[in-house]
Amino acid sequence: MKVPAKLEGTATIEPTTNLASRVRNVLYAYPVIGPVVVMLVATLVFSLLSDRFLSPDNLSLVTQQVMVIGIVGIGQTLIILTAGIDLSVGYIAVFVSIVMANIAVSAGTPGIVALLLALVVGTACGLLNGALVVGLRLPPFIVTLGTMSIFLALSLYISGGAAIRGADMPDLLTWTGSAFQLGNTRVAYGVVVMVVLVVLVSYALQRTAWGRHVYAVGDDIVAARLSGIRTRRVLLSVYAVAGLLYAVGAWALIGRAGAASPQAAATLNLDSISAVVIGGTSLFGGRGLVVGTLLGALIVGIFRNGLALIGVQVLWQEFAVGALIIAAVALDQWIRKGSR
Amino acid sequence: MTPVLEARNITKSYGHVRALQGVDFDVMPGEIVAIIGDNGAGKSTLIKCLSGAETPDSGEILVDGERVQFTGPDSSRQYGIETVYQTLAVSPSLDIASNLFLGRERRKKGILGTVFRMLDSKGMREDASRQLNELGILTVQNMKQPVDTLSGGQRQGVAVARAAAFGSKLAILDEPTAALGVKESGKVLDLIRQIRDRGMAVVLISHNMPQVFEVADRIHIQRLGRRATVVTPQTHSANDAVAIMTGAVQV
Ligand SMILES: Nc1ncnc2c1ncn2[C@@H]1O[C@H](COP(=O)(O)OP(=O)(O)O)[C@@H](O)[C@H]1O
Numbered sequence: 274m275k276v277p278a279k280l281e282g283t284a285t286i287e288p289t290t291n292l293a294s295r296v297r298n299v300l301y302a303y304p305v306i307g308p309v310v311v312m313l314v315a316t317l318v319f320s321l322l323s324d325r326f327l328s329p330d331n332l333s334l335v336t337q338q339v340m341v342i343g344i345v346g347i348g349q350t351l352i353i354l355t356a357g358i359d360l361s362v363g364y365i366a367v368f369v370s371i372v373m374a375n376i377a378v379s380a381g382t383p384g385i386v387a388l389l390l391a392l393v394v395g396t397a398c399g400l401l402n403g404a405l406v407v408g409l410r411l412p413p414f415i416v417t418l419g420t421m422s423i424f425l426a427l428s429l430y431i432s433g434g435a436a437i438r439g440a441d442m443p444d445l446l447t448w449t450g451s452a453f454q455l456g457n458t459r460v461a462y463g464v465v466v467m468v469v470l471v472v473l474v475s476y477a478l479q480r481t482a483w484g485r486h487v488y489a490v491g492d493d494i495v496a497a498r499l500s501g502i503r504t505r506r507v508l509l510s511v512y513a514v515a516g517l518l519y520a521v522g523a524w525a526l527i528g529r530a531g532a533a534s535p536q537a538a539a540t541l542n543l544d545s546i547s548a549v550v551i552g553g554t555s556l557f558g559g560r561g562l563v564v565g566t567l568l569g570a571l572i573v574g575i576f577r578n579g580l581a582l583i584g585v586q587v588l589w590q591e592f593a594v595g596a597l598i599i600a601a602v603a604l605d606q607w608i609r610k611g612s613r
Numbered sequence: 614m615t616p617v618l619e620a621r622n623i624t625k626s627y628g629h630v631r632a633l634q635g636v637d638f639d640v641m642p643g644e645i646v647a648i649i650g651d652n653g654a655g656k657s658t659l660i661k662c663l664s665g666a667e668t669p670d671s672g673e674i675l676v677d678g679e680r681v682q683f684t685g686p687d688s689s690r691q692y693g694i695e696t697v698y699q700t701l702a703v704s705p706s707l708d709i710a711s712n713l714f715l716g717r718e719r720r721k722k723g724i725l726g727t728v729f730r731m732l733d734s735k736g737m738r739e740d741a742s743r744q745l746n747e748l749g750i751l752t753v754q755n756m757k758q759p760v761d762t763l764s765g766g767q768r769q770g771v772a773v774a775r776a777a778a779f780g781s782k783l784a785i786l787d788e789p790t791a792a793l794g795v796k797e798s799g800k801v802l803d804l805i806r807q808i809r810d811r812g813m814a815v816v817l818i819s820h821n822m823p824q825v826f827e828v829a830d831r832i833h834i835q836r837l838g839r840r841a842t843v844v845t846p847q848t849h850s851a852n853d854a855v856a857i858m859t860g861a862v863q864v
C-alpha cells in the first residue's frame with residue numbers, strides 16, 4: 274500500500290462510544306464468550322450435584338463421547354461459516370467408514386492404504402456436494418438433503434446392511450478408540466486427533482487469506498466477489514476440506530463404535546449442527562469459530578452426561594439440548610440486530 | 614490529453630432489460646467527473662462495466678488510450694482503478710483492517726508466509742490504521758473492530774478509504790453519500806477532494822445536485838441507458854441538468 278503525504282484530517286468519523294452497544298460489539302467480536310460461560314457454569318453445577326462428574330473416568334468418557342461430533346463438527350462449521358449447511362455429514366462419515374473397513378477387510382489391504390483411500394473418498398464426497406452447490410447454484414440444504422439419502426443408500430449397498438467388526442480390521446483403523454494414560458485420566462487417541470484438527474483448521478481460518486475469504490463469502494457473497502475474491506473456488510475448497518474432515522471423523526467413528534456399521538451415526542447430522550450452533554457460530558454465515566464448535570460439542574456431552582449422572586431421564590437430556598440450541602440462536606440474533 | 618479511462622459505445626442487457634444502449638464515457642487525469650441520472654438510467658451498470666464487475670455485451674474500454682479487457686472486479690485494480698460499489702462491498706463480520714486488505718492480503722515474509730501462508734496481520738493493521746488516520750477518516754479506532762459494529766458513515770469511510778489507499782489512477786464511487794446525513798456526506802465529500810488532490814481522478818455517482826455542482830469538473834448525464842450529454846458547472850445550472858436528466862429538455 275502506498276502511503277500518502279500527511280493530509281489535513283478534516284473528514285473524521287467518530288467511533289462508537291455507547292456502552293450497551295460496546296457490550297454487543299465485544300460479543301460480536303468474540304463469539305466464544307457465550308459457550309465458554311455455559312460450559313463453565315454447567316461444569317460447576319454438575320460437579321456440585323455429583324461427585325463422580327469430575328472423576329478421571331467420567332471426564333475420559335465425556336471426551337470420547339464427543340470426539341466424533343467434534344471432528345465432523347469442524348467440517349460442518351466451515352460450511353455453516355459460508356452460510357451453508359450440511360445434512361449429509363453423518364452419512365458421508367458412515368459411508369466412508371464402511372468403505373475404509375471394506376478396503377481393509379475384504380480386499381485385505383494394509384490399514385494405512387485403506388485410511389488414505391478413505392480420506393480421498395471423503396474429500397470426493399465433499400467435492401460432490403460443493404460441485405452441486407457451486408455448479409448448479411442449488412441451495413446447500415437441498416443438495417445435502419439429496420446426497421444424504423444417496424450416501425445412506427450406498428452405505429447399505431456396500432455393507433449389505435451388516436457391520437464389520439473392529440476386531441477384524443487392521444489395528445490402525447481402530448487406533449482412534451484406543452487410549453493412553455495422561456496423569457490419572459485415560460485419553461483416547463481420537464480425542465488428540467480432534468484437538469490437533471481444531472488447532473490446524475483454526476490456524477487456516479484465522480491466519481491465512483483463505484480463512485478471511487471463507488468468512489467474507491459467508492458474510493456477503495456479492496461483496497466478496499466484488500472485492501476480487503474467487504468465491505466459487507472458495508466454496509468448492511470448503512466443501513472438499515469438510516469432506517476430508519468427515520473422513521477423519523469416520524476413522525474416529527470406527528474407533529469409538531468398535532465397528533463400521535450403516536447404523537452407526539443416525540444422530541450425527543443434527544448433533545454436529547447443534548454443536549456448531551451452541552458453539553456460537555451463526556447459521557447466517559460469516560461469524561463463528563472452530564474452537565466454539567469444540568466447546569459446543571463438549572457442552573452437549575456435559576449436559577447429557579451430567580444429567581444422566583444425577584439420574585435425570587434421557588428425555589430431559591434432549592429437552593436441555595433443544596433449549597440450548599434455541600438460546601444460542603436467540604443470542605446470535607440479538608447480537609446481530611443490535612449491531613446494525 | 615489522453616483520458617485515464619474511456620468507454621466507447623458500451624452496451625449491456627440483462628435479459629430483456631437494455632441497461633446500456635451504446636454509452637460513451639471518459640475521465641481525464643486528475644479530474645472529478647460526476648454521473649447523474651434517474652434511477653434505472655444505467656449509472657451503476659456503467660461503472661460496473663468500467664470496473665470489470667460486469668462484462669459489456671459490446672463496446673470498448675481504454676485505459677490511458679490502450680484497449681483493455683477486464684475479466685473480473687480485480688482486473689481493473691491492476692491498472693490502479695479502485696471502485697466503491699453502491700452496495701459498498703464490505704464484509705461486515707470482518708474487522709476494519711481485514712476489509713481494507715480483502716482480496717489482496719499480505720503474507721508474512723520468509724518461510725511463515727511462503728510455506729505456512731501466514732498473513733502479516735500486524736503489518737496490515739498498522740498500515741490500515743495509518744491510512745485511515747492520514748485520510749482523517751477514523752480517529753483512534755480499533756482496527757480489530759468488525760465493520761458490522763460501525764455506523765453507516767463509518768462503513769462508507771472504510772469503503773472509500775480502501776479505494777483511496779490502493780488506487781493510484783482512478784477512484785470510482787457509486788452513490789457514496791446516499792445513506793448519509795448532511796454532516797457525514799460533507800466528510801465523504803472532503804475525502805473525495807483529498808483523493809483528487811493526491812492526483813487521482815474520481816468518478817462520482819450522486820443524486821445530490823448541490824454536491825455534484827460543488828465538486829465536479831464535468832457532469833455526465835445518463836438517461837435511459839444512454840449518455841444524454843456532458844455539461845460543466847460553468848455552462849449549466851443544476852436546474853438545467855435536472856431538466857436534461859428527466860427529459861424535459863432534449864439535447
Ligand atoms: N443484475 C441485474 N439483473 C437484472 N437487471 C438489472 C441488473 N442490474 C441492473 N439491472 C437493470 O438495469 C437497469 C439499470 O440499472 P442500474 O444501472 O442499477 O441503474 P442506476 O444505477 O442508474 O439506478 C435497471 O432497469 C435495472 O433494473
Ligand SMILES: [Mg+2]
Binds near residue numbers: 656657658699
Ligand atoms: Mg445505481
